[in-house]
Amino acid sequence: MYFSPILNLKNSALKALFALFITFLSFQAVANQENKAEVTVTTGEDAATHSEEKFDPTVTILEHIGDSHSFHLWGHTSMPLPVILITPSGLDIFSSSNLMDEHHEPVAFTSKYTYLNEEEHIKVLGANGEIDEELSNKIYDFSITKNVFALFLSVAIILIIFLSVAKAYKKTVGKAPKGLQSWVEPIIIFIRDDIARPNIGYKYEKFMPLLLTIFFFIWINNLLGLIPIFPGGANVTGNIAITMVLAVIVLIVVNLNGNKYYWSHIFKPDVPFWLLPIMWVVEIIGIISKPFALMIRLFANITAGHIIVLSLISLIFIFKTAWMSLAAVPFVLFMNVLELLVAFLQAFIFTMLTALFIGTAVEEHHH
């Protein structure tokens, strides 16, 4: 890599930042290793083998990319998050530390009912100590889990950034942007000129808030998911429920804004009349499948990236030797930098496809 333009800079603050960035990336692999070591100790407790805890990479990886009722900080420390349940006999709120013992094994806890945390689903135990499936289906789990906490955090970050930039714009009316504005402005102009205007046409202003929100929400959540320690490290955009909500929003916006020509292309395309029934089926599937593809694309890209990094680190534990880290850590570093690119790219693609779909919905008739 050609580093000398950066290293020859007069601005030593920038050099320091660059050095921090590189060391941060290297520490990330080490931090992941330590996380991994402690997690194997705790998950190996109930393994069938005794003296040597067998490292199960699948369990560890799924644990790291999945949701959880407590936020694992470092080593044996984790931050228990509140459990909020809506049960047939009212609201039940308690700390999730009640649901696990000091080895993070699930333990039953009695409040309004007796609860047991079976693989991050809260189930109700009947009188005989068995899981009561019917009653478990009646409690609704509105807990603050790791993903919800990370969602709140990223929303707070987005609000802080954009509210302060908006305030700065009001103060420096007509003058050059300074500070955080200078970072945000090129990105917003990029979305307006390269994504919104070419695809939507002259009506683009109505949809700019949606496109900007989608872009920054996905980008900042992807980036937070790549940070290995608290407060990052929660796999938010790799959760299919969250990407599904984004896709449903796109579906609703596109179809509510469809004009006469959009719906006439769907229900009265230019085909012989006997083909119309098949065309209806195909077009309706088309309406659903486009946001569905958006959902799966974002979910799979982000989750796959996390799984790759976690698998490479797990290699060190499968081979049980520290020398493996000489091979694994550079690879992990490379994959992480690639994931940085993927974080931006997936946000860009989601936003661009949304703009494209909105464009097809509001397009004027020109034949």
Add this chain to the structure above:
Amino acid sequence: MVGSIAAIGAGLAVIGAGIGIGQVGGKAMEGIARQPEAASKIQTAMIIAAALVEGVALFAVVVALLGNNPT
């Protein structure tokens, strides 16, 4: 037999992704070689097409994950 057939399915899907993105990248290289001034436009279009092809391959990976039935 060790492992599951879902893993074979995921591997086959990646072949498709590799061929697709390879084609896109190759044509983009040719285009840039013919007209270097248009390099940034071609690059943008190439990235978009690559992300779409990769999305389809990841559909298959998701199906493989769902259909994984470990013995």
